[in-house]
Amino acid sequence: MINISIFGNMVKAVREMVNPGETLTLDQLIGQLSAEEVEKNRLLNIPSVSGCYNLISSTIASLPVKLYKKEGGKVTPIDNDPRLSLLNSNTGDTLDGFQFKQALVNDYLLYGEGYSYINRRVNTISSLHYIENVRVSVQNDNDPIFKHSTILVNGETYQLFEFLRLLRKSKNGAEGVGILTENYEALKVIFNTMRYEGLLVSSGGNKKGFIKSENRLSPEAVSELKKQWNDMYRNNNSNCVILNNGLQFQESANTSVEMQLNENKKTNAIEVCKMFNIPENILNGSCREEEYQTFIKLTILPILAQFETALNNTLLSNKESGVFYFKFDTKQLLKGDLLKRITAFGMAVKYGIMQIDEARKEEDLEPLGLDFIKLGLQDVLYDPVSTQIYTPNTNQTTEIHSTKGGEVENEDRNSSGSSNN
Template sequence: MRFFKKKEKRAEEVSFEDALLRSLLAKTEMTKDKAIQIPTVSGAISLIGDIIASTPIKLYQESVVNSEKETKEIDDYRVTLLNESTGDTLNASEMWRAVTRDYFLGKGAYIYINKEQGKVKSIHYVDEKNIAIQENTDPIFKDFNISVQGTSYNPYNFIKILRNTINGASGESIVSENDLILSVAYNALRFEDALVRKGGNKKGYLTSEKKVTKETIDDLKDSFRNQYSNNAENVIILNEGLQFKESSNTAVEMQLNEGKTSNAAEICKIFHMSPNLLNGSSVTIKPEEEIQKFVKLAVLPFMKIIESALNEDLLLEKEKKSFYYAFDTKELLRGSAKDRFETYKTAIDSKVMTIDEARYQEDMKPLGLDFINLGLGAVLYNTKTQEVFIANTGTSVDMQNLKGGDNIENRNTK
């Protein structure tokens, strides 16, 4: 007796997933242009760039006068190039904003130094995309040239501002170091954009218990394509035996808003800043304290890298011994007026600052009050002469004469 195996009847599936979903599931190769589309990245870089562009750079000289170190500001033509007119199509403000973008998102920021007879005539920002590095193979005695569209230049022809560099020629961008979190944030934006463009319609697939002809499949594809285009009111009629099954969730079900907030907070960690600075709220601490924290953790380290680059490439060899460039961060770090004046009051009451010194910090004219209020009850001890001065009586005591009950020699200071 022969047994015949009953043929299993399986449902035939017709998938209508488009190329966008496949691309979302695949690994996304992050680039500078993609990263800058992420609002958190764009906002953080814009904020840092604005602070850098609005903080003046000055040139100082250190010298020793009467065995004391003295620092004075130097009026130099190169300071004008760094703060105002660069001699290029970009002014100084635009240049520093472009430098900030290239520093974080590219291989580094490069500024060409245009010299005539050894004097800097102008400085020119060069997009890092046009920079190619030609390195030697020696891991100890490293050397390189910088190529711009096929023309080779020596390293000293450029101011090089590099992030996490290990060779002094190029740096590491946040795009390459943090591509995973940036990819998540970027793909979340793409997915949300796809939902908006398709009217929030859910994706899915069709199932059929019987074979579907190619003509029917083509008609269904056109119908679903029109349905998801979100530019007309379209109705899809399914033939008998066809069923639509959802394959993805809506934005609410996937909690995209919570995901965006979480991704933004993670990206802010890359820049050492609080998300509150970008969304305009401050929950944990005072806004002034949050800004000060951001400046100290994110902006000042970047400024130090710029200063080192300027000292290395924009100073002559003979100038490097005593000259240096530095950002004038006095205004940036001053804090609120209330905090500043409370600090001055404490310093004056503690006898470590005079009134005129406090006025100098506020860019106010001195009053000629070059004295410190000691108070009548003050007793001062001179560690060098070992004398004690009593302000109330106007007398001083020689501590060297205090030996085993000897008489104390009082000398009137009048």
């Protein structure tokens, strides 16, 4: 019996493979769809592909999600909301918070669609359940303006608002386009190159070819030649093939040196990095600081923005929307560099952006009870509301308008005295 949801998901994956005018039987269509899905999963064996999507998903999964309340121009962090625990630690499912976010991002990158069922009880979200992409299919209506879609999971019908959806390049809010589909042909060439290299290694680097004979060989001679040939390509013994008089070996393939496989591997790795929008030196560990910042800004932050939008649209109630919002704590991206953290916190404390205990809290250190902001005696403070100037060094407060008036009055007196003289 065919699983309807899986079959529907496979149909959309290879819709472009079938010509519009071509009619296929159900068995033929299922055969093409199954082969396509299997081939896509095999593409994940390419080292640069697995390295790229694992790097992106693990980086995002390591960032905690925070909840903020914006009211009256003031932003207040909310620490005791149960939804934060679902997103960061215990999802209520078999996956923890890290695995949950990583699985969603992996599906987003590879297949264009990451789904999680939101288990609501009345107005409370009790758990989040990640669903494998292959188990989800989408049914769309034919209205291009007032679009409506429903989601099928194992044949059961659900509405869009019941799911947290992380979609890549979506045009209907229910489906997306993954990198495996977008770059299928290019990735298949890279995979075939990798397979050819494996074949060369398994055969000891021996070239493929065929035997030319001036005379017709007897069945016994053909059998003996095949046996010697198989022994040579097994690569487990030092075997050789004896060519009798009149037999010649004709090459039918180039060697790995002639095909420049090593150079092709480097080029292919660079092409894969382009697909995932990752600087090539990130994977080999030799990236500069500028390249790392580029990776964060151009690769990580756009996905975070889309993830945050999905969280705000699905996990907030109508009353909370516009007042509360979820946001990833990107400060964790700099946690690995102690010198940068100390420099940044020192500048923030110096210029009054943070208090000392606030900086210590970011480093998970015990507060010192120093609830104040540092000010230098050389600073002059101006209050734009009361138009007062306060000088800490002399402990004096001056009205700026009265100061101007005094200067004008003194100038008038001096000018009148000089004219009398």
